[in-house]
Amino acid sequence: MATVSSLDPGAVLGWFDRVARDLPWRDPDCTGWGVLVSEVMLQQTPVARVEPIWLDWMARWPVPSALAAAGQGEVLRAWGKLGYPRRALRLHAAATAIAAEHGDVVPSDVDTLLGLPGIGAYTARAVAAFAYGQRVPVVDTNVRRVVARAVHGAADAGPPSTTRDLADVEVLLPREPARAARYSAALMELGAVVCVARTPRCADCPVYADCAWQRAGRPAYAGPAKVVQKFAGTDRQVRGRLLDVLRGAPGPVSRAALDAAWDEPGQRDRCLHSLLVDGLVEQTDNGMFALPGEG
DNA sequence: AAATCGTGGGG
DNA sequence: TCCCCAAGATT
Incomplete structure (x- = not known):
């Protein structure tokens, strides 16, 4: 009758009932x-x-x-x-x-x-x-990884494809909406605390015996290399520095105060400009800089 | 559709 | 130390 996948709802939900973290947004009254x-x-x-x-x-x-x-x-x-x-x-x-x-x-x-x-x-x-107990697939990075391993037998998920990812999870969802919603929360929890990216804690996994990745002998990841996001020296770091100056001040700051946040003038100016464009920073009438609405 | 966008903890 | 990675969205 019911197809038993490698991510059997009974096993996953039973595990979730026992170990789910008590996060405030999971309160039924939230x-x-x-x-x-x-x-x-x-x-x-x-x-x-x-x-x-x-x-x-x-x-x-x-x-x-x-x-x-x-x-x-x-x-x-x-x-x-x-x-x-x-x-x-x-x-x-x-x-x-x-x-x-x-x-x-x-x-x-x-x-x-x-x-x-x-x-x-x-x-x-x-x-x-x-929030509303609907039966819809909820696919985040955790769920993608859990499905890649348990269902597809791959070490990790390939590049994301919303259409394919949603379809992958849709077929796993229990029929009853509230149960489906809780199942999604459980899959996310499984990926977050057991089936983690770096060193999965398979000894604690409720579906270890059914896991396609285990059964295949834990093959290495075969997909395209993942893009490594640099941070040091990037515009992202500079923008963070600039914003941190503004958050640390009670009100508008001078251009000189922002200049102290990064020593390379070209990059600094480019980043300040992008923050203005993004509406994260505003310039005041007298040439100072402030968080939006605080000038 | 690949690149961009913060920040900090842990291996 | 460095590098990976974390409940993504937007262009």
């Missing part, structure tokens, strides 16, 4: 807004760094309209050093749209969510599933 904020913060940022900031945000801005009423600079300061600060501005813009166009309630429909700034294929489905 609102759709709380889930959305957590998902955006968790884009490329580890749980341990997100948790304290998320708690702060929920206490300060418990509904979308509350965040929408805050200034951009205030929001960027509260974002702190989570990284990729454009996410903070997009979340602020999403909150504004939700307050104005959706009655201050986070939409539950995937396509509507996809129309909000900063919400893509993963985040839209994560909100639909985790």
